[in-house]
Amino acid sequence: YTHTDIERLEWHFARQYLIGITAGSGGTVSTTGGWYTAGERVTATATPSNGYAFVCWEGDVPQSVVDPYAARISFLADQPHGLTAVFKPEVTYYLSTTGLDANDGSASHPFATLTNAVAQATAAYHSANAYTILIENGVYTNGNIQITVPLTIKSRNGLDSVTLVDSIVIGASTGSTAANVALYLNADGIVLDGLLFRPKTYPTGNTTSGPGRAITAVKRAIIRNCAVRDWQTAGYSVDGIVALAGGSILERGEMINCIVRSSGGQPRYGIVYVNGNASVIDTVITNCSLVAQTSSSGSAIYAGGTAVGSLLVRNSLIAKCTSDRSGNTTTTLGGAIYLSGANIKAVLENVTLADCSDVGSGVGGLNVASVASVAARNVLFHGNRNSATTKDVGFASGMAAKCQFDTCAFTESVPAGVSGSGNVAVYVPFVGGGDYHLVSSPAVEAGASLGWALDAEAKDLGGAPRLNASRVDIGCYERELTAVxxxxxxxxxxxxxxxxxxxxxxxxxxxxxxxxxxxxxxxxxxxxxxxxxxxxxxxxxxxxxxxxxxxxxxxxxxxxxxxxxxxxxxxYSDSIYVSLAGSETLPYNTPATGFRTLGAA
Missing domain, CATH: 2.60.40.10 (Immunoglobulins)
Structure with a gap:
């Protein structure tokens, strides 16, 4: 550039970050990164070479990437990052209802039981390889399996093609030990994918024996595309049917028609029991109950204890869950989501929490007993109540000040104690009849544009695009708008x-x-x-x-x-009549329309 006269030069700056993305041996990545403007989306996909498996992303993985074991990740540039896609040679064992445990576990000579497949993979394990157990269609029965090395256990054809039947029967008051669960996950990097869990025995009433838990994850496990249905625990045996800790993730899951039972002075908590860092994403928890104990709380998710630091619940439906505390007048118990840990930093995003109840005087929806903080964004609370009144949220003393609710919707009015911006009241937000998709209401096009939802491939719980209009909706589903x-x-x-x-x-x-x-x-x-x-x-x-x-x-x-x-x-009229001949109809302001008893008036 050559000056020919007096010129004005203006320098324009943009804040950019260097994002480095590399592929380890055995695969490729869709981009090697580069300079990204602050707030620009970074998307990368890892693809393994033939004979290899993608394991995870390592390095400076952004905190917004919830699942580093997913091949595709997407995040907004907010600082420099260096990421590496890790690939390893894949070793696969096969499982079939026509197999034999005396076989070698190859595709042509599969194993017969998951117990044996896990044992063989564990014995052969070497950290240089990635191990997968691939399960053919069918029903498989197993007792307690404790997994101590990173394995991927998945169905070939997805959820409902493979059922794992738990044969464990434990007694009341046995407790939540490693032996009292179908699958005990005790290694970082264990992945369960496409499995249906059900018990072999179904307790009738509050019996003294029955199945324990379905899954306990004590280290960072990924439970993906799995379902637990019609599971009932016995007596006062275990807390939760799925237990999460260590940064574990329950994603695209189902917990349906499950019951955790208590008895006497032994309360039990949670259908999903969280006692360490955990995430629940794209998951349905419906028609679940805690029964027969006046102190039980968390009929969908219970997070408790000082080991819980972070809890993320995102893009999920929690509906028709009940804490049966009949006869108890304590107002601080109950809740479909119950938070009780001084270190908990809970984030709830695009959750629909609806029609949950406390049979007692407590909380139907979200119960905040003790936390470090709660951030609720785009959450749709509706129809949650105790035995007397609507109770979408409840706070123990001093807890409301630690909670922030932004662009959330509540039943008919925003509850006392709720602070934040953009919150609205809704009357009838759903299609109805158990269908929690949205009709036109203040919940539509009223949500905040969260980073994950701005991803072009972001979906609602039903698989519809999140960005199908000018703004995202409140709750777990997006409404597809018509002309008007x-x-x-x-x-x-x-x-x-x-x-x-x-x-x-x-x-x-x-x-x-x-x-x-x-x-x-x-x-x-x-x-x-x-x-x-x-x-x-x-x-x-x-x-x-x-x-x-x-x-x-x-x-x-x-x-x-x-x-x-x-x-x-x-x-109502400011003058209400009482008459033996009254019809008890609004406005109750004549003898003909008045109440028939003074008590009713």
Whole structure:
């Protein structure tokens, strides 16, 4: 460049980081890295050569990479990193229902039992190799198997093709030892993939014997694409059916129709029991229960003890889980997720926590008993309650101040003690009938754009793209928007007794929301209609009575849609009647509509 006259030069700077990505011998990587602008996405995929297996990523692996054993990783550049994809020669043993344990475990001469396959792989183990046990379709029965070397145990054809039946029967009060579990994982790098677990015996009621745990991971194990269904423990035997510690990861898993039983003064905790660092990702925990003990808590996830530092729950559904503490009036127990450890730093992201209950006076949803911190982002709390009232979240003394809730949704109102930004109330967010996909509501297009969700390949729990609109949704599922959708948002109301001033606002979303017009219809104790392009809000002062407010929106193309849930409005009179002939109907302000007893009034 040559100056020809007086010139102005401006230097523009961008903060960039050097990301180095290399492949160890035995494979390749999709990129070798380079200079990345701060906040730019880095994506790398490791591919093994023939005869090799990808093991893990090593080096300065970013903290945002939850699973370093996944071949594809993606993260945002925030500092320099140096990563290496580790490959090792693959040694594979085969397992088949037609095999024999006297065989050599080759593809043509497979083993018959998982117990023997693990024993043979352990005996042959050398750290220079990667060992896999590949299981053909079928049902296999095993007792206690303790794994002490890094093995990958996987089905050839994915979940539901292979069932592992646990033959262990333990007594009540036996405890959570290494021998009282189907698979005891005691080495970093163990991977379980595509396995269904079920017990051989099913206890009836709170019996004194039954199966112990399905899985205990005491070191960093990856439990991927696995399911535990219809598992019931006996008496007061073990905490949890799957136990996680050591940085273990439960991902793309299922825990369905499981029961942990207690008895007398022996509480047991958690369907997933966390007593060390752990992550639960892309997982479904539904229809699970803790029964027969008034102190049991954590009917889906229990995290407790000083060994728990970090707990991540992401992109998961927890629904219809119950702590049965019948007769107990303690308000600080219960909870589908129960956190009780002074060192716990819990992160909950895009979780749907719904329809969970405490049969007692405690917490139905998230119960924070003791933590260092909780960060909840894009979490949808709905329909969680105790025996008397809605209870989405609960805090022990001093714990609310350690919790931050951002862009979360709650049942009908944001609970007391919840601090943060962007939180909303929802009335009917779900399709219903056990389907937790979203309908139009304040939970749609209301979530924060978290780093992992901005990955082009990020999926919701059902496999739909996370980035299918301008913003991600709150909860574990994304709604696929139609041309135009609408819902009602309550801006404010002045109370429950007449006269009440109410203000509602229409929110319109979709792929074609050009030039909308609005039609509000009030029915019930009084009728009213408001329509037009400027009728975005509906504000009225109403007398005592029962009303239904509905909303329809028409876009510029003439497409008409209705809000999925008309709003029911109940307003009470300041004078309530009691009459033996009363019909007990709102507004209870005449002898004909009054209550029949003073107690009811």
């Amino acid at each position: 959708e609408c819902y009602i948002v309550e801006a404010y109301n002045t109370g429950a007794f007449e006269p009440v001033t109410l203000a509602y606002t229409a929110r319109v979303i979709g792929t074609n929301v050009y030039n909308p017009t609005y039609t509000w219809v009030l029915s019930g104790s009084a009728t009213d209609t408001l329509s037009g392009a400027g009728a975005l809000s509906y504000v009225r002062t109403l007398a005592a009575g029962e009303y239904v407010l509905s909303l329809a929106v028409t876009n510029g193309d003439g497409t008409v849609v209705s809000a999925p849930t008309p709003r029911t409005i109940s307003i």
